[in-house]
Amino acid sequence: MYRENYINVLREEIVETVANHLSPAAVKYGYSEMPLETNIKWRPMVLIIGNYSSGKSSLINEFLGADLQDTGQAPTDDSFTVLTYDEAADEGERIEVTEERDGKVLLNDPEYPFSTLRKQGQRFAAHFRLKKSNSPFLKDLAIIDTPGMLDSVTERDRGYDYQEVIGDLAQKAGLVLVLFDAHKAGTIREAYKSIRETLSAATFEDRVIFVLNRIDECSSFNDLLRVYGTLCWNLSQITGRKDIPMIRLTYSPNAAPKATGAAAYRKAEYLPLLENQREDLKRAILDTPRRQLDHLASFVEIQGERMIHYMEALSSFREQRRKFRLKKILTGTVASLFFGGLAALFIMMLGLLDPMLLGGGSGAAAVLFMLFWMTYIQKRQEAGFLQSVVADVDTLTDVEDQTRKDSWDAVREMVRKHLEKEKGGYSLFDLKRELTALRQTVEQASQEIREAMSEVAALSDDEDADFDIPILSINEISRPVGLGEEYYQSFRYNV
Ligand SMILES: Nc1nc2c(ncn2[C@@H]2O[C@H](COP(=O)(O)OP(=O)(O)OP(=O)(O)O)[C@@H](O)[C@H]2O)c(=O)[nH]1
Ligand SMILES: [Mg+2]
Structure with a gap:
């Protein structure tokens, strides 16, 4: 507890330093239109992006301990949802959504760091919302669930610049999870490009975690290896690098249909071995406040x-x-x-x-x-x-x-x-x-x-x-x- 509090206080102090000592000159001399702390003043955030149906919302529900986000086959959710902790809510109660706010409030309330997204217009405001919850997982961080990526032609129909929104949110986030499911890895290319362009090279590796999700759907261990190999190849094509970034393999037990008979036996052989991956992922997410501190420290140095x-x-x-x-x-x-x-x-x-x-x-x-x-x-x-x-x-x-x-x-x-x-x-x-x-x-x-x-x-x-x-x-x-x-x-x- 002490460590978390120390991290929180230190984060607030860094933000205060930026607000009092860097921002006034930054705004006065046109270095920045907005006060520099706009992007960093709120709680540490985890941005979750990926193809549609890659299981983003299911994984979030898994971590939060309740079905707070809608899930379903085919593109289900076309909104950006910020999930955050409700300090006023009772912790002992059932985990649930305790309060909702719509996009307009989020974009205009100076308490939140989203004013930079105002320029995306009405359509975006209508697809942006906040949910407060009493889930203890959210105590020191917020999670942003995003609409699944579609192919680039359909992206243009959204009425706002999807890639730009992802890039903007990635800049504010302490951690970005990029989810793939076993079937499709190709459509991630453009989102990858936009986060690559907006995040500084110095913090990119530390800020992005790749996740191969829904691994329970592989028909055998061999099939999992094949899927993993394909994803590695795709990623090296997208990143243009030979070394493959670390990829976590996981699935959401609550979303996975309960397999029976021979199928269950086959799955049982590799899934238990990979349970620790979800735990690692959970730990990495819970470590976001500490990671965010690293970013803030380099933020002060780089911006300075x-x-x-x-x-x-x-x-x-x-x-x-x-x-x-x-x-x-x-x-x-x-x-x-x-x-x-x-x-x-x-x-x-x-x-x-x-x-x-x-x-x-x-x-x-x-x-x-x-x-x-x-x-x-x-x-x-x-x-x-x-x-x-x-x-x-x-x-x-x-x-x-x-x-x-x-x-x-x-x-x-x-x-x-x-x-x-x-x-x-x-x-x-x-x-x-x-x-x-x-x-x-x-x-x-x-x-x-x-x-x-x-x-x-x-x-x-x-x-x-x-x-x-x-x-x-x-x-x-x-x-x-x-x-x-x-x-x-x-x-x-x-x-
Ligand atoms: N077998 C299995 N199914 C999963 C898993 N995760 C999600 N699903 C199912 O896949 C479908 C899509 O899951 P969602 O969590 O809605 O996926 P999403 O990425 O949030 O999708 P969009 O919000 O539409 O982009 C749902 O029917 C889930 O039940 C998993 O780990 N294993
Ligand atoms: Mg979803």
Whole structure:
């Protein structure tokens, strides 16, 4: 219990760190439209995807200990269902659905992390819902049951972008189970592609578990081996890799028809050997909160690194523009002086040699020219400068190693779009100050999170202790919204 609580508190603290120390600058400088914690603020989630009738809902019911999800032959359920724990419900009662919420509430209530799916529209909202239950399995995690995958032609009729929804949910999830049934493995290709594209390569292996389900339907052990072999081959085709990911083999005893006679005897020979696979799978699912912590720790490091790179590029743009401006002002001044000289010459040629007239005339000409230079010529040159930087944003940064290259790849387009839209209209002074603060925050937070994580690894379940002390001291430093001077000072003197 202690370990679970520690994990929960640590998760909340990491989310708080992101919300207080990363999000304000992320939103202010257009690094992210939504606060960065939108995707990670809720409970750890397990996303279950797979072909239709691959037994997703049956397996979920098996784990939850009651038939909370509809199951059936042929495509049964075309909705995304979030199953979560009802803190208010009585645990001793029969396991059941205690409350339901529809998609609109889920997409609009800031308590939930699904606002990013609003853009999928009405049809999606109508196929999205939440069920609360008193199943103890859900105490520290939520499960998302998904509509079965169909072939790609039928997918287009859904009225929302199915692949995009899967990709979005996979990003929020701490664990993704990809289910296959013995008969069809091919239709998984597109969903696989979308999760491969949205999940970072660093966490992909740790985040996805492949499951061959309904193995009780194989007619013999040999048949199971054949099915397994086919799935491995299909997976290597889909993933484009020679090494096969680990595949768990399981089935849902409650969904499997009770076989009798010779068939039962045949099945009995291999099924008992594989019972432990379902237990392993269950353990892996229950370990999602701990896995999620790993993701959150790398989330802070990766997002921090990228944000720093992003803000460095914006800062570099303003530095370059300042140099460009100075150069142009200098050129303008020289040109104005020259123009003033020309005016003096012209006045002299007219035979007007009064020194007051000469001085006044040439001075006025110089000032007028300078005004013209500043308001027209220089403006145009600056627009040209902005365009040339936007066309080649790589000039804004050095990518000296692979880590920098990766973070630059992730933010390059964002930098370009931001410059194009905002045209550098932000205060360089504020930006630099916030960048310094961000560097310190990311360094301190990463270190504290790593330390707390090794404490989690060392904790055993039955340890009993009090821990109302905040785990991450970085959260003691409060930050007023808008990252004003006050914040900066308090940060400086506290760290
Ligand atoms: N023999 C056997 N049948 C199963 C197993 N799991 C599910 N079934 C049956 O397969 C059918 C489909 O199961 P569901 O759990 O509805 O599958 P699903 O993946 O949720 O399907 P959709 O929601 O329609 O995509 C049902 O009739 C189940 O009873 C299993 O492990 N063994
Ligand atoms: Mg289902």
